[in-house]
Amino acid sequence: MGAYRSAYERSIADPAGFWREAAADLDWHRAPERILDDSGAPLYRWFPDGVLNTCHNALDRHVAAGRGDQPALIHDSPVTGTVRTLSYAELLAETARFAGALRRLGVGRGDRVLLYLAMVPEAVIAMLACARIGAVHSVVFGGFAAHELAVRIDDARPAVVVATSCGIEVDRVVPYHPILAAALDEASHAPAHCVIVQRPQEPAPLLPGRDLTWDEVMADAEPVECVPVAATDPLYILYTSGTTGRPKGVVRDNGGHAVALRWSMRNVYGIEPGDVFWAASDVGWVVGHSYIVYAPLLTGATTVLYEGKPVGTPDAGAFWRVVAQHRVAALFTAPTAIRAIRRQDPDGSLLAGHDLSSLRTLFLAGERLDPDTWAWAGERLGVPVVDNWWQTETGWPVAANPRGLEPLPIKPGSPSVPVPGYDVRVVDGGGREVPPGTDGSIVIRLPLPPGCLPTLWGDDERFVRSYLATFPGYYLTGDGGRFDDDGYLYVMGRTDDVINVAGHRLSTGAMEEVLATHPAVAECAVIGVADALKGQVPSGYVVLKAGADADPDALAGELVALVRQRIGPVAAFRRVTVVPALPKTRSGKILRRTMRGLVEGRDEPVPPTIEDPAALAVFRDLGATP
Numbered sequence: 168m169g170a171y172r173s174a175y176e177r178s179i180a181d182p183a184g185f186w187r188e189a190a191a192d193l194d195w196h197r198a199p200e201r202i203l204d205d206s207g208a209p210l211y212r213w214f215p216d217g218v219l220n221t222c223h224n225a226l227d228r229h230v231a232a233g234r235g236d237q238p239a240l241i242h243d244s245p246v247t248g249t250v251r252t253l254s255y256a257e258l259l260a261e262t263a264r265f266a267g268a269l270r271r272l273g274v275g276r277g278d279r280v281l282l283y284l285a286m287v288p289e290a291v292i293a294m295l296a297c298a299r300i301g302a303v304h305s306v307v308f309g310g311f312a313a314h315e316l317a318v319r320i321d322d323a324r325p326a327v328v329v330a331t332s333c334g335i336e337v338d339r340v341v342p343y344h345p346i347l348a349a350a351l352d353e354a355s356h357a358p359a360h361c362v363i364v365q366r367p368q369e370p371a372p373l374l375p376g377r378d379l380t381w382d383e384v385m386a387d388a389e390p391v392e393c394v395p396v397a398a399t400d401p402l403y404i405l406y407t408s409g410t411t412g413r414p415k416g417v418v419r420d421n422g423g424h425a426v427a428l429r430w431s432m433r434n435v436y437g438i439e440p441g442d443v444f445w446a447a448s449d450v451g452w453v454v455g456h457s458y459i460v461y462a463p464l465l466t467g468a469t470t471v472l473y474e475g476k477p478v479g480t481p482d483a484g485a486f487w488r489v490v491a492q493h494r495v496a497a498l499f500t501a502p503t504a505i506r507a508i509r510r511q512d513p514d515g516s517l518l519a520g521h522d523l524s525s526l527r528t529l530f531l532a533g534e535r536l537d538p539d540t541w542a543w544a545g546e547r548l549g550v551p552v553v554d555n556w557w558q559t560e561t562g563w564p565v566a567a568n569p570r571g572l573e574p575l576p577i578k579p580g581s582p583s584v585p586v587p588g589y590d591v592r593v594v595d596g597g598g599r600e601v602p603p604g605t606d607g608s609i610v611i612r613l614p615l616p617p618g619c620l621p622t623l624w625g626d627d628e629r630f631v632r633s634y635l636a637t638f639p640g641y642y643l644t645g646d647g648g649r650f651d652d653d654g655y656l657y658v659m660g661r662t663d664d665v666i667n668v669a670g671h672r673l674s675t676g677a678m679e680e681v682l683a684t685h686p687a688v689a690e691c692a693v694i695g696v697a698d699a700l701k702g703q704v705p706s707g708y709v710v711l712k713a714g715a716d717a718d719p720d721a722l723a724g725e726l727v728a729l730v731r732q733r734i735g736p737v738a739a740f741r742r743v744t745v746v747p748a749l750p751k752t753r754s755g756k757i758l759r760r761t762m763r764g765l766v767e768g769r770d771e772p773v774p775p776t777i778e779d780p781a782a783l784a785v786f787r788d789l790g791a792t793p
Contacts, residue, residue, distance in 0.1 A: 263390030276301030308451025313349035333369035344371030398422020416624030427618025437571035440467030484517030503755035538579035588616030
């Protein structure tokens with residue numbers, strides 16, 4: 168039996184023993200005697216009698232072990248032309264002082280602190296400072312609209328808000344302070360103070376009595392020690408994107424979170440102390456929480472905080488420059504970033520001149536990885552390209568190729584196998600498991616492993632209703648897919664992306680997989696649109712590669728023929744439109760539901776997480792065309 172199979176089977180048969188051993192990789196103020204509390208099932212809690220501090224495990228213990236001079240955080244900001252490196256000792260000193268500043272502002276254990284920050288070192292410092300004193304942080308993606316910020320302020324009820332005066336994009340400065348001011352005007356809850364990181368590109372006019380600058384509160388702040396907290400105490404709240412009404416606040420606890428992320432860095436990502444790890448995401452998203460901030464630092468690795476884009480800062484070679492300059496061992500980004508790079512540099516010519524010998528692995532997650540993008544990246548980089556699938560709610564991978572535990576053969580189109588701890592099943596509408604090769608709903612048998620959400624902020628009932636009620640005893644992922652005969656999982660997209668064409672249930676993800684193989688296509692999306700005869704029919708939208716010279720009608724004919732050949736006439740795939748861009752969230756997810764509404768003629772609101780609202784114009788025009 169291989170190392171993966173042995174670990175996986177033990178994690179399912181003896182979860183308490185498996186996670187007790189994993190917990191030994193951390194420092195505990197009081198080590199847990201009980202590992203799993205199932206007395207409140209279907210609400211479970213891990214390490215219920217354990218006491219620890221996440222900041223201590225991320226910083227203090229490494230300094231005490233002699234790693235104080237090792238780089239902890241590299242801030243690389245092509246939009247400002249600066250690079251700054253903080254050692255573990257320096258990051259600890261800054262964090263302990265800001266923790267003292269928060270305490271002086273009245274923040275204590277269990278209080279919430281809302282963070283509305285650009286990709287600057289202060290964002291990492293503020294998160295760790297909250298953990299240090301037992302406060303609960305809630306990071307809101309920088310640039311979120313005022314209303315979205317207001318509803319999160321009212322739900323979390325923070326004692327203090329920490330914000331940057333502005334964010335910096337490729338070609339513009341985005342003032343954050345006016346958005347924050349408008350949100351506070353709208354919100355019913357009023358935090359006692361706002362701490363503003365003044366950036367020279369757009370300093371904020373401060374409101375006396377409420378607003379303080381970061382430099383001001385840090386000037387005479389006294390460093391404070393870590394506060395021991397219960398493993399079950401909340402570390403942070405992360406609101407899922409695109410919510411309406413009351414936002415859905417995913418809660419992450421301290422103990423299970425630290426254990427799972429430390430285990431994942433070694434066993435899933437193959438990262439050890441001293442390695443340089445770069446998650447090219449944002450601290451406002453779950454990838455930023457887990458794999459920019461906490462997991463690398465819990466491991467004693469060096470993490471890269473990148474304030475830039477895959478293209479445009481200055482070109483499609485930006486990622487390769489960062490990898491070479493900082494000797495990155497593993498890069499973790501979204502497939503959409505690689506597709507953007509490929510679209511601008513299809514031949515990979517901008518790789519030339521960069522020494523990428525440090526790079527061992529490229530990890531991709533956040534959306535489905537099509538085999539064509541996988542092949543392009545692997546051929547150009549010459550390293551394994553490893554898909555992994557997970558969610559904001561799980562906090563770390565559900566399915567992956569465990570590079571540190573036992574590298575397995577890679578199958579394009581699959582994130583490989585369930586990660587130890589996750590009892591993944593595929594079921595039909597009645598909750599019955601389906602055989603390999605059969606599509607169904609992907610679910611996870613309870614209890615979820617450590618690190619996953621134990622509940623939603625202030626709303627156990629909504630947590631059960633949203634995730635646990637559909638199939639009792641299972642967590643509903645909301646994604647559809649199948650296993651193959653080797654136990655590899657194929658995730659074909661959200662279950663609402665399965666369309667019903669004349670009684671046939673078809674995966675739009677499977678059609679996208681076919682479209683992506685065409686040499687002229689950089690990106691694509693397929694949605695189901697209403698049809699009077701068939702109920703729904705698939706409609707495809709493609710973005711061409713840079714320099715691709717294709718007649719739209721001829722290309723459409725080729726793509727329709729491809730789908731017909733590989734999926735069959737049953738798909739009824741006859742519509743393809745070339746578009747300049749696909750509408751996406753800032754984390755790279757394609758806004759298929761919004762696209763579908765616009766194409767069907769509905770006046771869809773602009774989602775608050777959208778990267779470029781102009782990308783919706785084409786779809787509005789299509790919906791207005793009779």
